[in-house]
Amino acid sequence: MTIGILGGGQLARMIGLAGIPFGLQFVVFDPAEQVGGSAIGRHVRASYDDEDALIEFAGSVDVATYEFENVPVHAVSVVEQHCKVLPEKTALHETQDRLRENQLFNRLDIATPRFCVVDSRQDLTNAVETLGYPIVLKTRSGGYDGKGQVVIRSEDSVESGWIESAQDNLLAEEFVPFDREVSIVAARRPSGETVYYDIAENVHRGGILRTSFNRPGDPIQGLAIEYVNRLFDELGYFGVIALECFQVGDSLLANEYAPRVHNTGHWTIEGAEASQFENHVRAVLDIPLGSTASRGYSAMLNCIGALPDRDLCLRVPGVHFHSYDKSARPGRKVGHVTVRADSPADLERRISLLPDFFSGAGDAL
Numbered sequence: 001m002t003i004g005i006l007g008g009g010q011l012a013r014m015i016g017l018a019g020i021p022f023g024l025q026f027v028v029f030d031p032a033e034q035v036g037g038s039a040i041g042r043h044v045r046a047s048y049d050d051e052d053a054l055i056e057f058a059g060s061v062d063v064a065t066y067e068f069e070n071v072p073v074h075a076v077s078v079v080e081q082h083c084k085v086l087p088e089k090t091a092l093h094e095t096q097d098r099l100r101e102n103q104l105f106n107r108l109d110i111a112t113p114r115f116c117v118v119d120s121r122q123d124l125t126n127a128v129e130t131l132g133y134p135i136v137l138k139t140r141s142g143g144y145d146g147k148g149q150v151v152i153r154s155e156d157s158v159e160s161g162w163i164e165s166a167q168d169n170l171l172a173e174e175f176v177p178f179d180r181e182v183s184i185v186a187a188r189r190p191s192g193e194t195v196y197y198d199i200a201e202n203v204h205r206g207g208i209l210r211t212s213f214n215r216p217g218d219p220i221q222g223l224a225i226e227y228v229n230r231l232f233d234e235l236g237y238f239g240v241i242a243l244e245c246f247q248v249g250d251s252l253l254a255n256e257y258a259p260r261v262h263n264t265g266h267w268t269i270e271g272a273e274a275s276q277f278e279n280h281v282r283a284v285l286d287i288p289l290g291s292t293a294s295r296g297y298s299a300m301l302n303c304i305g306a307l308p309d310r311d312l313c314l315r316v317p318g319v320h321f322h323s324y325d326k327s328a329r330p331g332r333k334v335g336h337v338t339v340r341a342d343s344p345a346d347l348e349r350r351i352s353l354l355p356d357f358f359s360g361a362g363d364a365l
């Protein structure tokens with residue numbers, strides 16, 4: 001049995017690492033020359049416009065999936081003529097435009113930050129009047145890790161914010177003074193079974209995820225599950241999905257969903273009975289899903305721009321080290337470390353023993 005993955009980065013690599021023990025083979029499709037996913041199987045290096053390559057890829061796998069939400073929908077349309085693709089491409093289409101995504105949430109009675117479409121300087125003036133300060137201007141498509149976003153805090157920074165922005169095809173959102181950011185990762189398979197991980201509490205800096213902590217028994221879990229069930233039902237979704245939210249008091253405002261395995265679910269590799277990667281494989285194969293039960297308390301710390309000293313990390317009990325085999329570059333996620341413990345106090349102590357590279361990582365505890 002062979003699974004094809006559109007996108008060949010670290011997420012494809014971790015899906016493969018989870019599926020290889022099941023006796024599966026993998027093929028990754030990615031235009032880049034060097035990809036971390038080549039460690040798990042054949043790499044088809046071609047553009048998403050290359051129909052012949054897409055057909056050859058589809059013909060060599062039993063089921064295809066993706067690890068990247070900006071895979072062009074037309075590429076998936078080609079692939080699905082030749083093999084099953086899960087999740088179906090609607091889930092990609094709906095998330096590839098932030099306006100469409102927010103409208104989907106609102107149709108499903110999932111609250112979001114208030115937003116306005118901005119295609120001109122006049123639209124920005126109107127948006128500021130409607131939303132007040134601060135606002136965040138976001139590109140409607142193609143953004144990731146905070147790229148394409150500008151925060152406008154007051155009248156003084158409207159002009160400079162406008163100049164810095166793409167000036168077209170933007171969404172202005174109220175900047176939410178959230179109590180915390182949380183996400184839920186869940187999986188559903190075609191036979192109907194659905195499983196949910198404990199929510200993660202996430203800390204971003206500069207728009208990039210820094211840390212995720214699992215939160216077993218959290219009171220907001222039920223609402224997060226309700227939201228994600230509405231998405232599953234509406235999208236006819238099979239596979240792993242992640243939903244990122246801002247929590248304000250007892251309410252959750254949906255920020256975005258990812259139709260794939262997600263960085264805020266990396267803690268599940270060691271911190272849950274079956275990881276998000278394993279459950280994604282199980283879901284797209286439609287075989288019984290694994291338990292999502294947390295194994296104690298976990299922290300996932302991203303390595304951004306560089307890797308810390310591996311052996312210094314590994315001296316700390318409960319630490320697991322993941323290098324994505326990517327070249328270092330500022331702002332680039334090149335690996336992560338998961339710390340696991342049986343109590344929050346032990347977790348905190350173990351994080352404090354990590355090298356200075358991670359200083360401040362325990363602040364969200």
Ligand SMILES: Nc1ncnc2c1ncn2[C@@H]1O[C@H](COP(=O)(O)OP(=O)(O)O)[C@@H](O)[C@H]1O
Pocket residue numbers: 113136143144145146147173174175176177178181204207208244255256
């Ligand atoms: N409306 C908002 N209010 C407050 N913080 C925000 C808002 N939008 C984005 N952010 C911050 O920026 C981060 C990245 O934004 P996000 O919309 O998730 O874009 P990306 O697609 O780059 O992940 C969020 O996780 C959050 O920390």
Ligand SMILES: [Mg+2]
Pocket residue numbers: 244256
């Ligand atoms: Mg995000």
